[in-house]
Amino acid sequence: MKGLVHGLGVSGLAHLTWVFFKVGFVFFGGGFLLIPTLHRELVVHLGWLSPREFVDGVAMSQLTPGPVAILATFCGYARGGTLGAVFATMSVFTPAFVLMIGLTKLYDRMREMEPVRAVMSVLPPVIIGLLLAAALDIGKTVPLSPLPIVVGIIALAAMLRYNVNPAILIILGCVIGVITNM
Amino acid sequence: MNDASVPVAGVETAADWAVPPQVRLSELARVFFIIGLTGFGGGMAIVAMIQRITVDDRRWLTDEEFAHGVAMGQFLGAFAVNTVVFVGARLRGTLGGFVAASAFLTPGVAAIIILSALYFQYRQVPALQHALHGLGPVVVALLLAASRRMAKGAAWGWHETGIAAIAFVLLALLSLPVLAIIAIFVFYGVIRYRFRMSRRAG
Numbered sequence: 001m002k003g004l005v006h007g008l009g010v011s012g013l014a015h016l017t018w019v020f021f022k023v024g025f026v027f028f029g030g031g032f033l034l035i036p037t038l039h040r041e042l043v044v045h046l047g048w049l050s051p052r053e054f055v056d057g058v059a060m061s062q063l064t065p066g067p068v069a070i071l072a073t074f075c076g077y078a079r080g081g082t083l084g085a086v087f088a089t090m091s092v093f094t095p096a097f098v099l100m101i102g103l104t105k106l107y108d109r110m111r112e113m114e115p116v117r118a119v120m121s122v123l124p125p126v127i128i129g130l131l132l133a134a135a136l137d138i139g140k141t142v143p144l145s146p147l148p149i150v151v152g153i154i155a156l157a158a159m160l161r162y163n164v165n166p167a168i169l170i171i172l173g174c175v176i177g178v179i180t181n182m
Numbered sequence: 183m184n185d186a187s188v189p190v191a192g193v194e195t196a197a198d199w200a201v202p203p204q205v206r207l208s209e210l211a212r213v214f215f216i217i218g219l220t221g222f223g224g225g226m227a228i229v230a231m232i233q234r235i236t237v238d239d240r241r242w243l244t245d246e247e248f249a250h251g252v253a254m255g256q257f258l259g260a261f262a263v264n265t266v267v268f269v270g271a272r273l274r275g276t277l278g279g280f281v282a283a284s285a286f287l288t289p290g291v292a293a294i295i296i297l298s299a300l301y302f303q304y305r306q307v308p309a310l311q312h313a314l315h316g317l318g319p320v321v322v323a324l325l326l327a328a329s330r331r332m333a334k335g336a337a338w339g340w341h342e343t344g345i346a347a348i349a350f351v352l353l354a355l356l357s358l359p360v361l362a363i364i365a366i367f368v369f370y371g372v373i374r375y376r377f378r379m380s381r382r383a384g
Contacts, residue, residue, distance in 0.1 A: 121371070167219070
């Protein structure tokens with residue numbers, strides 16, 4: 001492992017933290033901006049990763065659980081080993097975290113106000129529409145063959161009728177995928 | 183809806199805005215660690231999973247509160263994490279938000295660090311693709327189940343069906359940014375409220 005011996009030094013680590021902190025502000029435009037922004041900053045401007053490494057990092061961040069933003073972890077590792085990865089992740093999430101805490105507190109205070117409640121009451125069906133759109137989007141990547149369809153139907157029934165924990169179904173899905181070379 | 187939301191006679195204040203239950207920090211950490219560990223499939227799939235585990239199973243918040251949290255999270259980008267922060271902070275304040283987010287991110291970060299170490303040594307993306315193919319149908323089922331459950335929890339009528347259908351079309355067919363879609367409906371909510379107020383007044 002490159003790990004700690006990679007030796008960025010304190011100033012190098014501080015610089016890395018600052019770079020990822022700045023990138024963290026880009027989140028406000030939507031998470032999907034993260035990939036082009038990281039690319040511009042880290043590959044084009046700073047040259048911390050090669051274009052090829054960056055593309056592989058994007059692929060990897062999609063293989064693992066958690067948000068795509070974890071791509072920042074990979075980029076941090078490329079620059080400063082394990083310590084770099086940890087600092088990059090913490091700093092990239094800091095701006096959004098602070099603001100989300102602020103929003104939540106604001107929500108606690110304002111949600112009892114009649115106009116706020118009236119306006120926000122339109123949101124639950126919107127979220128349902130967005131969930132269904134995401135289902136269609138991911139559904140398009142599933143091959144229309146019997147096995148995936150059966151897996152999907154069983155998973156749906158397990159969740160709706162028998163209250164099975166989705167975490168278990170996700171793991172089972174992975175296992176089936178590996179066994180059947182899906 | 184929520185068990186704690188039984189209306190009290192004579193009390194006009196929103197009964198379904200129940201005070202969130204006291205949840206131990208260790209319980210928050212445990213639940214979000216598991217969600218982070220199995221949260222494949224991108225933002226909305228993770229949101230569906232959080233809804234399932236924190237709203238349906240544990241009733242830490244109502245469907246409506248949860249939807250508000252998801253919508254607010256959209257304004258700050260990485261909305262799966264933001265939703266996690268929202269749930270944690272609603273239950274246990276700033277510390278709760280921090281504990282929930284850290285627990286949620288830890289498995290992914292650990293996995294990426296291990297994969298990165300392998301990558302920079304062997305220059306190959308580890309072949310996990312097969313496992314991911316098995317996930318697709320489960321994730322679709324998860325999203326369908328979450329929307330079904332949320333619809334069951336809400337007061338549902340033609341109006342709600344229309345809103346959901348329009349939101350669906352805007353995202354699935356027109357690929358509008360999610361943030362824009364939320365903004366459109368907040369704007370619609372404001373107009374609707376003002377219209378009602380003016381009708382009530384005049």
